[in-house]
Amino acid sequence: MNSNQDKVCDLAIFGAQGDLALRKLFPSLFQLDKAGLLDAETRMIGLARDHVDQPGFKENVTEHLKKYIPADELDNEVLQRFCSRLQYIKLDFATEEGYDQLVATRAKVKHRLICYFATPASVYGPICENLSKHQLIDSKTRVVLEKPIGYDLASSCEINDQVAKYFDECQIYRIDHYLGKETVQNLIALRFANNLFGSQWDLNHIDHIEITVAEKVGIEGRWGYFDKAGQLRDMVQNHLLQLLCLIAMDPPSDLSADSIRDEKVKVLKALQPITPELLTTHVVRGQYGAGTIDGKPVPGYLEEENAKSSSSTESFVSLKVMINNWRWANVPFYLRTGKRMPEKLSQIIIHFKQQPHYIFAPEQRSIASNKLIIRLQPDEGISLQVMTKDQGLDKGMRLRAGPLQLSFSDTFHADRIPDAYERLLLELMKGNQYLFVRRDEVEYAWRWCDRIIQGWEDQNTRPQKYPAGSWGPVSSIAMITRDGRSWYEDSA
Ligand SMILES: NC(=O)C1=CN([C@@H]2O[C@H](COP(=O)(O)OP(=O)(O)OC[C@H]3O[C@@H](n4cnc5c(N)ncnc54)[C@H](OP(=O)(O)O)[C@@H]3O)[C@@H](O)[C@H]2O)C=CC1
Ligand SMILES: O=C1O[C@H](COP(=O)(O)O)[C@@H](O)[C@H](O)[C@H]1O
Numbered sequence: 001m002n003s004n005q006d007k008v009c010d011l012a013i014f015g016a017q018g019d020l021a022l023r024k025l026f027p028s029l030f031q032l033d034k035a036g037l038l039d040a041e042t043r044m045i046g047l048a049r050d051h052v053d054q055p056g057f058k059e060n061v062t063e064h065l066k067k068y069i070p071a072d073e074l075d076n077e078v079l080q081r082f083c084s085r086l087q088y089i090k091l092d093f094a095t096e097e098g099y100d101q102l103v104a105t106r107a108k109v110k111h112r113l114i115c116y117f118a119t120p121a122s123v124y125g126p127i128c129e130n131l132s133k134h135q136l137i138d139s140k141t142r143v144v145l146e147k148p149i150g151y152d153l154a155s156s157c158e159i160n161d162q163v164a165k166y167f168d169e170c171q172i173y174r175i176d177h178y179l180g181k182e183t184v185q186n187l188i189a190l191r192f193a194n195n196l197f198g199s200q201w202d203l204n205h206i207d208h209i210e211i212t213v214a215e216k217v218g219i220e221g222r223w224g225y226f227d228k229a230g231q232l233r234d235m236v237q238n239h240l241l242q243l244l245c246l247i248a249m250d251p252p253s254d255l256s257a258d259s260i261r262d263e264k265v266k267v268l269k270a271l272q273p274i275t276p277e278l279l280t281t282h283v284v285r286g287q288y289g290a291g292t293i294d295g296k297p298v299p300g301y302l303e304e305e306n307a308k309s310s311s312s313t314e315s316f317v318s319l320k321v322m323i324n325n326w327r328w329a330n331v332p333f334y335l336r337t338g339k340r341m342p343e344k345l346s347q348i349i350i351h352f353k354q355q356p357h358y359i360f361a362p363e364q365r366s367i368a369s370n371k372l373i374i375r376l377q378p379d380e381g382i383s384l385q386v387m388t389k390d391q392g393l394d395k396g397m398r399l400r401a402g403p404l405q406l407s408f409s410d411t412f413h414a415d416r417i418p419d420a421y422e423r424l425l426l427e428l429m430k431g432n433q434y435l436f437v438r439r440d441e442v443e444y445a446w447r448w449c450d451r452i453i454q455g456w457e458d459q460n461t462r463p464q465k466y467p468a469g470s471w472g473p474v475s476s477i478a479m480i481t482r483d484g485r486s487w488y489e490d491s492a
Contacts, residue, residue, distance in 0.1 A: 018118055023068055031422050043087060215338070219307075272323065288339065349371055367387070
């Protein structure tokens, strides 16, 4: 195959009329087209079961582009080119109806087929089976699986097995959209291109690490899905554990997908299991009640659209996670994530140890440790909190903690930070698997989370209430305070 044929592809989006496709995938593909990153012959084939003709489909996609892309970025020429790449095929994924049309569309082309499953995971298996029956799979075909892959380890293995009957692991791209975020990518550069940090990245220099992924939004009309999942399955099993792996892993020997994934798997295998005895001290789960965000009243979890009157599903979870290996023995990783928090904020704070001997004012001791603050969103950037002498003749040798800042948008004059899906779709088309999750990563993550969920079920506990607009139940603060530490914004 020549290199040009290698770049061109047919991207078949199963579930093309759904929320993910219309809100994220088509807008991201449009941005790639605009940036000149799509081959001239690349096509997008939308598949869903709605009765809609070709113009109707293009109209629907265009309407959503207009909704999700700022008007000044919607170039008309690009829009026309983008629409000319679109086709729609009516297909029922679970039956054989419609697959012949996909075969016909592919009849005269030799380039790669990439199948993006923007559908419930329950139809991944049937789609693979039908693709195979219609001889639509060959060694070049790639398949993209959206999260969540399963509900627990057993169901995840079942789905992965169904897909593995038809595709090799090197053809499977499991999405965790956090891996496509600009600053998440930067964790690798930060750690492995800077000796300053690389040489200090262990139990000898780091006291503890915080990972916060807070959302302002509530359930956003997804109560039916969310109530079966909860925040541990929805956010920790994938996004937070991936972040933890990138922070905690040993340096990979190179940047290949498998070198990075091998190191991440070692971290997942070294996670201290949260046994029933540790459940009360190492995990807090919460559910929001009514409260106020940005000065406006918002309903509680049980008052959201389509909610049932009772539920023990958590919308918040915080955890103290230990990693049993040589690099991280006795260094706690405090993780927390929740819905209806006071702000949307994803950040990682590396708290370095204090100097071994302290010579400044005793009352300033608590500020005298370096913190590396990695902002994933919003205001992507990195800031290192360092101690300097407070300025002024009358200040003596008083310390002042101040930041050395690197704001990505200011420093690199980036007008827009690409959406995670743009990067993921581009790497998918290039065939780079390093931003996608390997099967064993998913399964080790489930194994660790399943134990926590089993513990909750066995102990029949309910989540603690927290008011919308707060940082979670007070016991989340107590969990870290017991260790003589505090969540970053509490001490800021
Ligand atoms: N939306 C999001 O932000 C995110 C979604 N995901 C994952 O992405 C996937 C898609 O999510 P989302 O877009 O929200 O879901 P939607 O329900 O909005 O879209 C799913 C699409 O698949 C179609 N579909 C489902 N079953 C069949 C079938 N048997 N035959 C033909 N069409 C079918 C639906 O058609 P119909 O409307 O007729 O049922 C719809 O077009 C899920 O796995 C979800 O977990 C992951 C992260 C974020
Ligand atoms: O995967 C998911 O992520 C979103 C949060 O993503 P972000 O990029 O906005 O931080 C979360 O709202 C959703 O519940 C979950 O399924």
